[in-house]
Amino acid sequence: MQRIILVIFLFPLANVLFGQSADLQARYDYVEKYYPIAIEKMQEYGIPASITLAQGILESGSGKSELAVEANNHFGIKCHKEWDGETYYMDDDSPNECFRKYDDPAESYNDHSLFLTTRSRYDFLFSYQKDDYKKWAKGLKKAGYATNPHYANLLIKIIEETGLAEYDKKALDPGYKLPQRDDLVKEVKSNSDVSHDDLKIEDYDTPTVYSRENFEVVKHSDAGRPVYENHDVKFVFAEKGDTFFTLAEEFGLYSYQIYKYNELERSSLLTVGEIVYLEKKNKKAAEQEHAVQPGESLRFISQYYAIQLKHLLKINGLEPGVIVEPGTVLRLR
Template sequence: MKNILLCILALTLFSACGSRKFSKNNKKIEKNAKRTGDDDVNHTALSYINLYKDVAISQMKNNGIPASIILAQGLLESGNGNSSLAKYANNHFGIKCTSDWTGKVYYKDDDQKNDCFRVYKNAQESFKDHSVFLKRKRYSALFELDRNDYKNWAIGLKQAGYATNPKYPELLTGIIEKYKLYQYDSPESETEKFSRENRVFAEINKNIPLENKKFNPTNGPQNNNNTIIHEVGKGDTLFSISKKYNLTVEEIKQLNNLVGNDIKIGQKLKVVK
């Protein structure tokens, strides 16, 4: 009984120390945001659009993602730029930390308690990283779409597992049509599209080894279609597995049709496809 009480006390102290660490980190990030005045403005949807439409158009021209989609996702994910992640971390798309992230971080409860999110120097950096995030194998088919085809982009994002909400395409297109964000999309000629696709797919293909080879596991088989399987071991959580394979918890859940966060020892999970 005494040993059990000591264990409970130790766990309580460990949890408290961890909470203080997360809180101390966040306070530092928030203090810096207040010093720069980044948290002072309360945006409306229209002021948000006016502020970031140019950076969205720039990302569209560089990568082929419709500016309307970028703006709609920013509005939806950041609450018109008023969420704590947007105000304090300049993170407008809820992009989480991965094993290769070396920048500052901000902690917020999401899939797990105190999930780690990326902190950017400014909102523009968040918009750029959003484009980088999408230039991965699982989203590659979207870049074959026209850059003014926002309806199919919205559908494709849901099908590729960007969001779990079954109404995600309708939410995006609803925002786009309500605020006429399609006016910022522009068609491209066949030559422009061919050139853009070549450039973007070269970047996507360059990143494939990071997903399919760098994290080649020793505890699970890899089949012929490049699917990597992770066999859950003692102490594994979706969070720890996501870190190992440079994914998010939500991506692992999507790949394996998981509803909750519970996993069992011996369970086989797809971690790359």
């Protein structure tokens, strides 16, 4: 009887946890697509990118709501008397309410900035620090942006769970180079512009530095790609056309797992021939030490030995970003 009760209890719990993971991944995917626009608008109008992204996630259901899909309206902005553009009608606080309709989401983001900067009831928000997302969230609720009494707390929760404050820092960093975009978002790599939705490996003249002969094939994916194992950690070699999203789909993972396992940023591009781990790397290697060769970086070494970079740094008492000279002997365990 106790076993039956335990199973009944765990089954809905598993569903809840899966739902939370799926929701978080939907947020990551949304941010991956729209963060350059949010940063651009912060630099142009002074509205925190974290607030813009959190509102977009909340108001549009991470871009999956009816209003976002059918009208490209990501912020729930209603028509109001001054709107003379296209409209979309749906039930909201009242039946058959009028909402603004846009040609693409970028227009929605721009209109959101104009909406906040041209209405006097939001003027006080711009006296707050640009990176004080908590004050901005509470201020938006105070100004009446939404009727939900928990609106401010919901925005703060989304920002903190999804790590959106980092985009405020990027926008405020004078040295940060904003990715170029056209209509939605485009990342620039070499001389080829690629939609951020479909970031793919380009034809770089990057040599394949990892020899496949050094690793054992342990299985193949359903698509026929060989999967290798290095120090008991499974990985693949990046191929032309690979992205975090396509690899995650091929191997039944979330895209954030791919870049976290490989200690990359969400905006990173893969290079043909590089090792891409499908599991978390080890905290130490089987080998005792490694003598650094010309051209090797700490990340290259961490990938080669399937050891987490942060642990490689810790073992050797090194700071992130340090460059090691050829001939340096690193401890691996």
